[in-house]
Amino acid sequence: DAGVIQSPRHEVTEMGQEVTLRCKPISGHDYLFWYRQTMMRGLELLIYFNNNVPIDDSGMPEDRFSAKMPNASFSTLKIQPSEPRDSAVYFCASSLWRGSYNEQFFGPGTRLTVL
C-alpha cells in the first residue's frame, strides 16, 4: 500500500482565497483524521470521520473550515476564505478499528502558506 496520500504537498495562496486540501486514506481503513500543526499550538485534531461520517468536529477552528468525506477513499478539508493565521502544516491520518485500540498512519502533510 502507498500509505496515506495528501495533495498538494505545498500550497501558497493569498488571503481571502479558497483552499482545498485532499486526502486518500489507506485502503480498508475506517477512520480518517485531519490535524493541523503549528509552531505555537503543536498538533491539533480538527475533525475525524468513521465510515465516512463526521464524528467529532469540535476542533474545527471556525465556520471558515469544512471537511467532507464523500466516500471511503477520499476526503477534503476546505478553508474559505483563507487567512494568514491558517498557515500551518495539515496532516491527514487514517486507522483501522481494532477493538479498543488503533494506530493512526499519517500522510506527509500539506504545508499551507496564506499571504
Added chain:
Amino acid sequence: GESVGLHLPTLSVQEGDNSIINCAYSNSASDYFIWYKQESGKGPQFIIDIRSNMDKRQGQRVTVLLNKTVKHLSLQIAATQPGDSAVYFCAEMGSYGQNFVFGPGTRLSVLP
C-alpha cells in the same frame, strides 16, 4: 522541512548513549498510549504503544514505561543513533475512545 516548535524541550545526547524522553499525560481514564517520531518534513510515525494494563513494553532498541500513579510515560532509546534525531510525541487515547491527544513533543538531538 516543517519546524514543530521553537520552544520545544530539547534533549541532546551523544551518539551511542541511551536517551530517555518523558511525557506527562492528562487523563487518568486514558488506557492506550503511543509514542510517535516526527522527522523534519514528514508526518508522525508510530514507534511503540502500550496499554494501561502494562507497565513496560519493549521494542527494537526502544522501551516504553508507564506509571499510571503519576500519569507519566517515558520512552527509552538504547544506543542512540544519528537517525534518531527527530521530535518525539506521546499521545493518549482521548475521551471519545478514538482520537488521540498529543503532547507538545520533545526534540531529540544526537551529537556525533
